[in-house]
Amino acid sequence: MLQPTYSLALIIASLTIATLASYTSLHLTGRIATVSGKNQRLYWLTGGAIAMGLGIWCMHFVGMLSFSLPIPLGYDFGLTAASLVIAVLVSFFALHLVTREKVSLSRLFSSGIMMGAGIAAMHYTGMAAMRMNPAIQWHPGIFTLSILIAVGASTAALWLMVRLRHQREKHLLLRRIVAALVMGIAITGMHYTGMAAADFPLGSVCTVASEISPNWLALTIAGLTFGILTITLMLSILDARLEMRTNEYVKSLTTVNAKLHHQAMHDALTGLPNRSLLFERVRHALVAAERARARVALYFIDLDGFKAINDSLGHAVGDALLQEVAARLQQSLRKEDTVARLGGDEFVILVEGLPDVGMAGHIAEKLLECFHDEFVPHQLGMRISPSIGIAIYPDDGKSVDELISHADAAMYEVKTSGRNNYRFFEAAMNASTRRAIDIQRSLPAAIQNDELFLVYQPKFSCDRTHILGAEALLRWRHPKLGMISPAEFIPIAERSGQILEVGRWVIEEVCRQLQEWQTAGLETVRIAINLSQIQMRSARIVEDILGITVKHQIAPAKLMFEITETVAMQNAVETMQTIEKLQQAGFELAIDDFGTGYSSLSYLQQFGVQQMKVDRSFIHNMAISPKGYSIVVAIIQLAHSLGIEVVAEGVETEEQLSLLQDLDCDQTQGYLHSPPLEGNAFIDLLNQPFAPVVGVAA
Numbered sequence: 251m252l253q254p255t256y257s258l259a260l261i262i263a264s265l266t267i268a269t270l271a272s273y274t275s276l277h278l279t280g281r282i283a284t285v286s287g288k289n290q291r292l293y294w295l296t297g298g299a300i301a302m303g304l305g306i307w308c309m310h311f312v313g314m315l316s317f318s319l320p321i322p323l324g325y326d327f328g329l330t331a332a333s334l335v336i337a338v339l340v341s342f343f344a345l346h347l348v349t350r351e352k353v354s355l356s357r358l359f360s361s362g363i364m365m366g367a368g369i370a371a372m373h374y375t376g377m378a379a380m381r382m383n384p385a386i387q388w389h390p391g392i393f394t395l396s397i398l399i400a401v402g403a404s405t406a407a408l409w410l411m412v413r414l415r416h417q418r419e420k421h422l423l424l425r426r427i428v429a430a431l432v433m434g435i436a437i438t439g440m441h442y443t444g445m446a447a448a449d450f451p452l453g454s455v456c457t458v459a460s461e462i463s464p465n466w467l468a469l470t471i472a473g474l475t476f477g478i479l480t481i482t483l484m485l486s487i488l489d490a491r492l493e494m495r496t497n498e499y500v501k502s503l504t505t506v507n508a509k510l511h512h513q514a515m516h517d518a519l520t521g522l523p524n525r526s527l528l529f530e531r532v533r534h535a536l537v538a539a540e541r542a543r544a545r546v547a548l549y550f551i552d553l554d555g556f557k558a559i560n561d562s563l564g565h566a567v568g569d570a571l572l573q574e575v576a577a578r579l580q581q582s583l584r585k586e587d588t589v590a591r592l593g594g595d596e597f598v599i600l601v602e603g604l605p606d607v608g609m610a611g612h613i614a615e616k617l618l619e620c621f622h623d624e625f626v627p628h629q630l631g632m633r634i635s636p637s638i639g640i641a642i643y644p645d646d647g648k649s650v651d652e653l654i655s656h657a658d659a660a661m662y663e664v665k666t667s668g669r670n671n672y673r674f675f676e677a678a679m680n681a682s683t684r685r686a687i688d689i690q691r692s693l694p695a696a697i698q699n700d701e702l703f704l705v706y707q708p709k710f711s712c713d714r715t716h717i718l719g720a721e722a723l724l725r726w727r728h729p730k731l732g733m734i735s736p737a738e739f740i741p742i743a744e745r746s747g748q749i750l751e752v753g754r755w756v757i758e759e760v761c762r763q764l765q766e767w768q769t770a771g772l773e774t775v776r777i778a779i780n781l782s783q784i785q786m787r788s789a790r791i792v793e794d795i796l797g798i799t800v801k802h803q804i805a806p807a808k809l810m811f812e813i814t815e816t817v818a819m820q821n822a823v824e825t826m827q828t829i830e831k832l833q834q835a836g837f838e839l840a841i842d843d844f845g846t847g848y849s850s851l852s853y854l855q856q857f858g859v860q861q862m863k864v865d866r867s868f869i870h871n872m873a874i875s876p877k878g879y880s881i882v883v884a885i886i887q888l889a890h891s892l893g894i895e896v897v898a899e900g901v902e903t904e905e906q907l908s909l910l911q912d913l914d915c916d917q918t919q920g921y922l923h924s925p926p927l928e929g930n931a932f933i934d935l936l937n938q939p940f941a942p943v944v945g946v947a948a
């Protein structure tokens with residue numbers, strides 16, 4: 251037999267190529283497993299199979315090169331090429347199998363056998379390409395062993411490829427390197443076992459020794475294959491990284507999108523659905539209810555006195571209170587009910603699948619109940635109540651807007667009739683309620699859009715020769731509703747808690763106007779400002795007023811505050827404190843609408859007010875009824891005996907004025923002298939060179 255010899259360097263080179271090919275295959279399987287497009291997968295499978303097949307085949311070729319006999323050797327071109335095709339096909343098959351979603355154990359074993367047979371076929375086709383004469387004699391035991399090694403190595407390789415195809419594996423790089431080494435050793439092991447099975451009888455010649463000269467060709471192919479494998483590996487790594495980045499980018503975009511969508515649909519403070527989401531859900535609920543002929547209830551909730559809490563204790567407390575309310579409302583209902591916040595202190599609740607209207611009332615009771623316990627925003631214990639209006643689909647409306655507006659109207663009725671309760675919508679809640687709601691809703695914009703303005707009604711000395719002061723009266727020019735009387739919108743502002751803002755605007759505007767007139771060197775008089783009950787009870791009112799007067803450099807003596815008899819006599823602790831503080835600060839006070847309420851003489855004395863304004867109903871009656879006359883006489887005498895000036899309101903006739911002059915009334919105010927005048931007209935009247943004279947300017 252001819253004795254073969256082996257080159258250790260080339261054996262190591264073949265092992266290196268086998269290992270590199272294995273590593274590339276492992277990486278490719280991971281790559282292909284994550285590719286989603288069909289075409290993309292096919293490209294990777296084909297490219298990967300070529301690179302991997304070339305790697306295995308080249309390993310075989312270099313392995314052959316490491317083997318030499320004492321005769322010249324060569325390879326048949328056709329068979330050599332066939333062995334390469336077999337290697338590529340086997341690789342395609344292997345990659346296709348291991349990158350499938352699921353690979354069962356039985357499939358893995360059968361595939362291992364097929365792949366082992368394929369590799370053996372490639373190897374022995376390559377051996378056959380030597381075309382030896384006489385033919386190579388095969389050692390059956392070692393030959394069988396080489397096939398078994400091929401099958402075993404292929405099965406192990408396939409198993410490793412399946413096992414390590416997921417990019418999420420821990421220590422993936424290290425595992426793949428070790429696995430590639432094991433696979434490389436198994437493949438080269440099979441090759442050299444196969445070589446050991448071959449016996450070359452003495453006198454053998456290679457019939458194709460002149461066809462492909464192995465030495466330089468094998469080295470060139472080895473270099474090329476090494477290059478292709480490296481490039482494939484690099485491409486695979488780069489592509490995987492790119493895809494990973496793209497995936498991360500897509501993932502973060504999806505997260506941001508989801509967050510944005512959530513923000514657009516939810517209230518930032520309470521996390522509850524906002525108006526948009528509520529409307530969407532109500533629309534769905536109505537469609538479902540129409541199909542199922544079911545009822546849906548909408549609850550419109552407004553917190554009583556929330557604005558006062560917010561204004562007096564600060565927004566942080568107000569916000570915390572709203573969060574507590576939101577949590578309680580949610581807890582008191584089922585998960586499938588929607589609690590939404592429309593803004594401010596307004597919440598709307600959507601309840602679907604109502605068996606009957608009675609149940610809607612029962613739910614409203616539950617909602618009221620959840621306000622029974624104290625709230626403790628920022629450790630401040632407080633109670634707050636809700637006004638709840640209910641509208642039922644289909645009885646009270648068929649559209650979202652209609653239902654919400656009717657629930658709102660019902661809520662408004664609760665507000666005007668005592669609060670802390672609930673009411674179902676009734677058709678009788680008509681235009682006046684609607685108008686009141688409109689007024690309430692458009693009041694905040696009135697301040698911002700300069701729709702409010704002041705007029706000034708002079709107070710004259712009884713002999714008409716002097717203007718001794720003026721009363722500032724508020725006006726609202728509404729863009730749609732036209733002029734709205736303060737007699738209509740002030741009570742609405744009081745109920746909704748907006749009076750503090752409106753009242754503040756009035757004080758600021760009076761001071762701004764006075765400053766402007768003073769700066770222009772014009773004569774001015776003391777201006778009287780009406781204060782509502784809620785302003786009188788506000789803990790910060792006097793500090794606020796002082797802040798405004800300081801800002802506009804207005805002396806307190808330039809201002810007077812009018813409070814109605816009813817408010818003054820209530821003896822509420824807060825009202826008393828405000829009266830005292832106003833007087834200490836140097837402001838004058840007048841009791842307005844005197845005679846319409848019940849006065850306590852001791853309070854009158856205690857307050858030390860400067861003026862008492864006789865209500866215009868008494869002035870009207872004094873000239874037409876002796877009793878009416880007697881009442882005015884009594885009021886004037888009482889005031890004078892307490893050292894208080896008397897101002898007669900609503901003087902419209904000469905007769906009324908003459909009677910008041912006879913009774914020694916101090917001042918008169920009314921259409922007889924002048925209606926309320928806009929700022930410019932008022933200051934012109936005050937500063938004209940002829941009578942009336944501006945008197946006792948403060």
Ligand SMILES: Nc1nc2c(ncn2[C@@H]2O[C@H](COP(=O)(O)O[C@H]3[C@@H](O)[C@H](n4cnc5c(=O)[nH]c(N)nc54)O[C@@H]3COP(=O)(O)O)[C@@H](O)[C@H]2O)c(=O)[nH]1
Pocket residue numbers: 707721722723724735736737740756780781782842843866899900901902919920921922926
């Ligand atoms: N808290 C605040 N209340 C205010 C403010 N501005 C006005 N008001 C109160 O609104 C009520 C209605 O006021 P208004 O429509 O301005 O009517 C006043 C005068 O225009 C009217 N008046 C004056 N002279 C006559 C007259 O000869 N005849 C006649 N029929 N009416 C006349 O009287 C109203 C003034 O009333 P009073 O305040 O009682 O002096 C009214 O209660 C206002 O107080 C505000 O800024 N804040």
